Amino acid sequence: MTLFWVASIILIALSGVLVAWPFIKRKENNDEALRDELNKALYKDRLTELEVEDEEGLMENQQELIADLKQSLLDDIPTENQTAAQSNMNPWLVIVPSMLLTVVLSYGLYYKFGAAEEMMEWQQVNENLPALSKKLMSPEAAALSEDEMQDLSLALRTRLHYQPDDATGWLLLGRIALANRAVDTAIGSMDKAYRLKADDPDIMLGYAQALMLSQDDIDQDKARSLLGKLIQQNYMDVRVFSLLAFDAYERKDFPAAIRYWSIMQQMIGPEDERYEMLGRSIENAKKQLGDSSTVGTSVAVTIDLGQALGQGITAQPGAALIVSVHNADGSPVPVAAARYPLGTFPRTVVLDDSNSMMQGQKMSQLDDFIVRVRIDNDGNVATKQGDWFGESKPAKMGQSVSVIVDGQYQ
Template sequence: MTLFWIVTVILVLIAGAIFVIPMYKGKEQDDVASRDELNKAFFKDRISELEEENSEGLVVNQDELVSELQQSLLDDVPMQAKQQAVGISPLMVLPSLILLVGICYGMYLSVGSLTKVEAWQETVSRLPDLSKRLMDDQNAEPLSDQEMDDLTLALRTRLHDTPNDATGWLLLGRIGMANRDAETSQGAMLRAYKLDPGNPEIKVGYAQTLMLVGDPNQGDFARQILRSVVQRDPSDVRALSLLAFDAFERNEYQQAVSYWTMMKNVIGENDSRTNMLTRSIERAQARIDKVSTLDVSGGSVTDKVSTVDVPADSVMVNVMLDPTVLLPAQGFLILSVHSADGAPMPIAARRMPLSSQFPITVTLDDKDSMIPERKMSSLSEMIVKARIDSDGNVMTKQGDWYGQSDVLSLGTSTIVTINKQYQ
């Protein structure tokens, strides 16, 4: 802001100089020269008239008249020296200068959004502190929504000035994931990946955003990136975790077991995450032997669901199909958990090959979380959506059938009936 005010002062001084200097200096006037030029013009005109009159025979003694004109011209030659016009008094200029300065700064203060500019500059100055708090996993006071917005603004400002800062783009991508903004997250991570494709942190972050989109082609590329990270550093827990979650979501339970086992070997038996990994391995192993489904024959679906014990950190979803729904020849069933306010970005999701066996019962928990740092169990209330995806791309919805539950609490069950179609 200091530079800005210096520039404004310079501009106002230039404007004042343009306004004052001509007034103070005044305009030079030469009355003597003007009178002399007028006499000469009059003399020449009178000579021309005498010549015309002489040619017409009206003049008797032309030479005498010419002599008289010459004598009159000599008698009227000015003898005074050239004079300079007097400049304007400074007391007359001062009010004009005050008015000029007042108008300039008054207009800026009224329409220049000075308070917003100052708030923006103050936000930019807080970038190091906000970034440190965001990256500090031990921080007891997480960033508020307003602070996240401030951090995004400050970071975008810095990236505008230094567009080749790969770390800055990585941080912006992580903020996008935290805000459930898939477009911002993917764009920022892609920019970081192009700037520094060999950075493991950037590769893992970019792969994670690609997995959030759900496009099979991008998912394959994401897995390729993560495998390259693990190949270079088999102890990269984040890459192993993402590969395990992805394999479990794709029903590749044996691969999930392998990745989780590798993670256990890396972190050791004394790590607090060991118990969670053990449960994940047991769950995947159970899925290998048998995929649990709910048999609704012999009773109403509501009664069956309500009698099933649901773990406190999960939700059980029974997906039913309306008779009017026409299933595509191939596709996927996508279940997603959203916050109770209906935010479009899911907190947890699972995609499974489409089956003609409906209804289907699925239990969703933290293993299905989209981002390990934001688990499904962090929601006390949520909404579950089910969609039949015909082309394997979660970004396209036209023509897909879907259904949505009411708001439910963690540790309960619900029924989602697919009976609507995106137009």
């Protein structure tokens, strides 16, 4: 709003200069002097003519004509009162009222026919952009009201007009479009964000969400590819598995849908209100498969570092995270295992029957199990010296477990 006031004051000042300029630069009114000079010139010319006529004998009353000519010259000279009245006129009597009229008309007409209220609202929306953006970025984005969505959309479009390379801005605009079910806008915004910052997990997830709403098979395939990359990067977000489960169910891949919903259950825990809803979805998918079908079970493992590791670990370039599932009796032979990049902690990984290691035995067939985690410092499974490790307490199949890595092989 400051810019508006500055610009309006500058324009009014320029208008005032234009009004006052003729008075500031005006010169003395020389019309009377010029007329007097002209009369004198005409007088002299006429005298010359009279002399010529007198010499030619064409004139009898030369002196009378000369007297009349002088009287005419005197009658045409302006009085001192007229000249003083004109010269004593105060220019500010014109400048001040003109300036006041300009100011009153300018702001009055703008208030009546302009967009003063809309401008103030726009400025207020721009000021609220950080708070609204933070609110939208949270998982509880549904808490935004319809008016807040409109305000945020306006502010984002304004910012993106001046900062088209703002990937976060395009991501937020895409999320607003997703909330409003504006599929084309959502895909377009997310695509721009992805092109600007393709390695951002939040942008990848948002782009996948938008593509999943498309009716184009190519878009949906791209969405599955993005979600697969997120899982490979250990981006354990409930929304990733929710999208995969919904997509699998729509494609009638019920075992995959059940697996993803089961993973979600393990991630959120029974205390979450969504747990029972996921259970109903699983039961519905099982009914679609029939009673004779068997569905694999997954295990979600949350891994964190113990205090002995301080602020972190110093690992060699080939370091890896190895997670294995064993019988509850502590058998050294893993039933299932997976290897991941070291990454950051805390983190959650999920193992299922696809990670089974033993011929003829699936991980889902275990009743009780334990999970062992090892940070392989040199990337060589055969060597253990200097590696860190941790082990979970026994758990029932279907339960999620936590492992603290706080031991070290000597």
